[in-house]
Amino acid sequence: xxxxxxxxxxxxxxxxxxxxxxxxxxxxxxxxxxxxxxxxxxxxxxxxxxxxxxxxxxxxxxxxxxxxxxxxxxxxxxxxxxxxxxxxxxxxxxxxxxxxxxxxxxxxxxxxxxxxxxxxxxxxxxxxxxxxxxxxxxxxxxxxxxxxxxxxxxxxxxxxxxxxxxxxxxxxxxxxxxxxxxxxxxxxxxxxxxxxxxxxxxxxxxxxxxxxxxxxxxxxxxxxxxxxxxxxxxxxxxxxxxxxxxxxxxxxxxxxxxxxxxxxxxxxxxxxxxxxxxxxxxxxxxxxxxxxxxxxxxxxxxxxxxxxxxxxxxxxxxxxxxxxxxxxxxxxxxxxxxxxxxxxxxxxxxxxxxxxxxxxxxxxxxxxxxxxxxxxxxxxxxxxxxxxxxxxxxxxxxxxxxxxxxxxxxxxxxxxxxxxxxxxxxxxxxxxxxxxxxxxxxxxxxxxxxxxxxxxxxxxxxxxxxxxxxxxxxxxxxxxxxxxxxxxxxxxxxxxxxxxxxxxxxxxxxxxxxxxxxxxxxxxxxxxxxxxxxxxxxxxxxxxxxxxxxxxxxxxxxxxxxxxxxxxxxxxxxxxxxxxxxxxxxxxxxxxxxxxxxxxxxxxxxxxxxxxxxxxxxxxxxxxxxxxxxxxxxxxxxxxxxxxxxxxxxxxxxxxxxxx
Amino acid sequence: xxxxxxxxxxxxxxxxxxxxxxxxxxxxxxxxxxxxxxxxxxxxxxxxxxxxxxxxxxxxxxxxxxxxxxxxxxxxxxxxxxxxxxxxxxxxxxxxxxxxxxxxxxxxxxxxxxxxxxxxxxxxxxxxxxxxxx
Numbered sequence: 004x005x006x007x008x009x010x011x012x013x014x015x016x017x018x019x020x021x022x023x024x025x026x027x028x029x030x031x032x033x034x035x036x037x038x039x040x041x042x043x044x045x046x047x048x049x050x051x052x053x054x055x056x057x058x059x060x061x062x063x064x065x066x067x068x069x070x071x072x073x074x075x076x077x078x079x080x081x082x083x084x085x086x087x088x089x090x091x092x093x094x095x096x097x098x099x100x101x102x103x104x105x106x107x108x109x110x111x112x113x114x115x116x117x118x119x120x121x122x123x124x125x126x127x128x129x130x131x132x133x134x135x136x137x138x139x140x141x142x143x144x145x146x147x148x149x150x151x152x153x154x155x156x157x158x159x160x161x162x163x164x165x166x167x168x169x170x171x172x173x174x175x176x177x178x179x180x181x182x183x184x185x186x187x188x189x190x191x192x193x194x195x196x197x198x199x200x201x202x203x204x205x206x207x208x209x210x211x212x213x214x215x216x217x218x219x220x221x222x223x224x225x226x227x228x229x230x231x232x233x234x235x236x237x238x239x240x241x242x243x244x245x246x247x248x249x250x251x252x253x254x255x256x257x258x259x260x261x262x263x264x265x266x267x268x269x270x271x272x273x274x275x276x277x278x279x280x281x282x283x284x285x286x287x288x289x290x291x292x293x294x295x296x297x298x299x300x301x302x303x304x305x306x307x308x309x310x311x312x313x314x315x316x317x318x319x320x321x322x323x324x325x326x327x328x329x330x331x332x333x334x335x336x337x338x339x340x341x342x343x344x345x346x347x348x349x350x351x352x353x354x355x356x357x358x359x360x361x362x363x364x365x366x367x368x369x370x371x372x373x374x375x376x377x378x379x380x381x382x383x384x385x386x387x388x389x390x391x392x393x394x395x396x397x398x399x400x401x402x403x404x405x406x407x408x409x410x411x412x413x414x415x416x417x418x419x420x421x422x423x424x425x426x427x428x429x430x431x432x433x434x435x436x437x438x439x440x441x442x443x444x445x446x447x448x449x450x451x452x453x454x455x456x457x458x459x460x461x462x463x464x465x466x467x468x469x470x471x472x473x474x475x476x477x478x479x480x481x482x483x484x485x486x487x488x489x490x491x492x493x494x495x496x497x498x499x500x501x502x503x504x505x506x507x508x509x510x511x512x513x514x515x516x517x518x519x520x521x522x523x524x525x526x527x528x529x530x531x532x533x534x535x536x537x538x539x540x541x542x543x544x545x546x547x548x549x550x551x552x553x554x555x556x557x558x559x560x561x562x563x564x565x566x567x568x569x570x571x572x573x574x575x576x577x578x579x580x581x582x583x584x585x586x587x588x589x590x591x592x593x594x595x596x597x598x599x600x601x602x603x604x605x606x607x608x609x610x611x612x613x614x615x616x617x618x619x620x621x622x623x624x625x626x627x628x629x630x631x632x633x634x635x636x637x638x639x640x641x642x643x644x645x646x647x648x649x650x651x652x653x654x655x656x657x658x659x660x661x662x663x
Numbered sequence: 664x665x666x667x668x669x670x671x672x673x674x675x676x677x678x679x680x681x682x683x684x685x686x687x688x689x690x691x692x693x694x695x696x697x698x699x700x701x702x703x704x705x706x707x708x709x710x711x712x713x714x715x716x717x718x719x720x721x722x723x724x725x726x727x728x729x730x731x732x733x734x735x736x737x738x739x740x741x742x743x744x745x746x747x748x749x750x751x752x753x754x755x756x757x758x759x760x761x762x763x764x765x766x767x768x769x770x771x772x773x774x775x776x777x778x779x780x781x782x783x784x785x786x787x788x789x790x791x792x793x794x795x796x797x
Binding site for chain 1: 734762
């Protein structure tokens with residue numbers, strides 16, 4: 004924004020030196036002598052030379068005519084090709100740095116409108132080649148009687164180098180201040196000859212003293228902690244003698260009486276005779292760091308004591324790699340400390356457990372868990388592990404505690420074994436109790452019944468009025484007596500089974516025994532035209548009490564024959580095989596009447612229970628063989644569909660589940 | 664013999680008991696109408712066939728526990744399910760030689776059972792039972 008239509012800038016003058024160029028002198032000339040004129044010409048010529056050699060551009064702006072004149076140097080300064088640029092205010096303005104443009108225009112406007120004739124500005128331009136330069140512009144105004152500026156002339160000078168230097172210096176100064184202040188540095192310049200010390204830096208903040216309160220070398224010595232004084236001085240002497248760097252820590256008294264930890268580093272400057280005459284250095288308050296280190300050392304010490312005192316093994320590891328451990332871990336694993344450090348902690352775990360442990364580590368699991376550990380000698384032991392992630396020096400490490408729980412495991416196993424035994428005993432007792440209840444039932448129902456009949460019949464006999472009646476009653480009494488005896492015999496058989504734990508066993512061939520049993524049943528087999536087939540190929544032989552197996556086979560076959568369906572010829576098949584636990588199973592299948600198990604299932608193996616109206620149903624067989632099978636630790640169960648057939652499964656070894 | 668004598672059903676597989684009990688009942692002179700069933704199946708069949716004929720249905724059932732096929736307990740289960748159709752109130756007594764407390768308890772808990780009688784049953788006991796209810 005030019006103050007008037009056309010302005011041309013550049014005016015020489017200004018307070019400084021060189022300029023003051025009355026380039027064109029006017030009327031005065033005529034008044035001087037030719038000699039003076041010559042002298043003047045000479046002086047002008049010299050000035051011209053100076054002007055052309057000095058890096059200063061001269062310019063003049065006739066405000067009234069809006070014309071601008073400038074010396075060739077101006078082109079150089081602006082880096083303008085001489086012929087292609089018009090000498091104008093616009094040309095000048097277009098080169099002023101955008102950030103400085105407004106400032107320049109305002110100053111110019113103010114100066115034109117003001118009364119002061121001096122004009123001075125430093126601003127940047129951007130040359131046509133794009134380079135940024137600093138210019139210094141000085142000028143003087145000429146005003147008419149009304150005070151309106153009519154002419155402005157002056158100099159322009161490239162001050163880029165100076166500006167850069169200035170900036171550099173300012174940066175350094177700022178940086179130095181910043182470092183000294185923020186780092187809590189105290190700077191000293193020690194004159195070795197006189198003992199004087201020049202103090203600077205952040206003395207007030209660091210030590211609380213006014214710089215004047217810190218005196219010479221003696222004062223410095225005095226302020227060092229008595230315990231550290233001798234060493235600090237000895238080190239100083241040593242460094243001085245060897246002209247080496249001084250680098251020492253000591254405690255230094257602050258104004259408030261507290262001691263801070265100083266890190267003092269200094270260098271010596273030597274004089275002409277190569278002897279040190281000055282010492283420059285800085286004292287750095289490192290109290291915080293020292294305290295932090297101390298407390299770290301202390302906590303490490305405590306931690307180590309704790310670790311060593313622990314009965315368990317403790318290891319610190321970083322992603323599996325052991326970085327520290329206690330003696331306990333060495334004791335447990337059989338490795339030395341040096342062997343453990345740097346090794347992979349997973350190597351202490353039995354291979355098949357490593358994935359499990361890895362999962363615990365990666366998931367940050369922090370509860371205890373049991374795994375099997377492996378010692379250096381390859382032996383195994385049970386170990387309880389508990390790990391915890393802890394942040395340490397910016398990393399997350401894991402503290403893992405090992406506890407040898409072999410004793411506990413052994414005890415646990417012992418307890419488990421005892422429990423198992425107790426459970427077996429309890430089971431046996433339960434069975435015994437159940438059998439006892441069964442006997443109560445048998446005695447109550449089956450034995451009391453015929454005896455009760457006998458008593459009734461005897462009463463009838465007493466009251467009988469005729470011989471015929473008495474004869475009838477005697478017959479009935481005999482029958483009841485016989486029933487009672489049979490019952491007692493059966494009970495005796497059953498009791499024998501229950502007591503006969505150590506009955507002799509032998510290898511029995513199913514096929515041979517089947518022939519034996521079928522020959523005992525020949526009459527009935529022939530009578531009902533039964534067809535008996537068998538397949539014992541999968542388990543041909545069993546080690547079992549012979550009389551029991553014979554009883555089992557006989558009863559099952561007898562049953563199958565007895566309850567055959569009148570609608571079809573009996574087909575009975577026998578099969579043995581080994582189940583998934585290697586126990587031998589006997590299967591006896593018939594196509595007979597079948598049993599409605601839903602209704603009678605609970606009675607199948609009970610004494611004196613029959614499910615068919617069969618003349619020979621006595622209800623003893625199944626009860627008997629069930630007792631035999633169970634006495635030998637096996638089980639029997641039945642599957643049946645009414646009017647299709649019945650299948651009995653005898654598992655000779657599998658313990659029965661229910662006592663039914 | 665009175666005209667309106669009670670009908671008795673004996674459900675028991677023990678033939679000697681059937682014989683002695685019939686004789687004893689007759690000896691009470693309180694009834695001569697005695698139905699004999701060898702097991703629960705026969706008794707249930709009879710009841711089912713005569714639900715609508717009160718004159719044929721028994722007034723008393725003396726029921727044994729231990730029987731082949733349908734035993735006393737199963738009889739009671741089936742009776743419970745057909746009771747609604749029976750047109751006559753029937754008193755059921757469990758009659759067993761068992762002195763096992765589990766049997767006695769079980770019978771007591773069954774609402775259809777009037778009482779549990781331990782064999783042998785004397786004439787006096789039958790008289791007491793029949794008179795008591797009559």
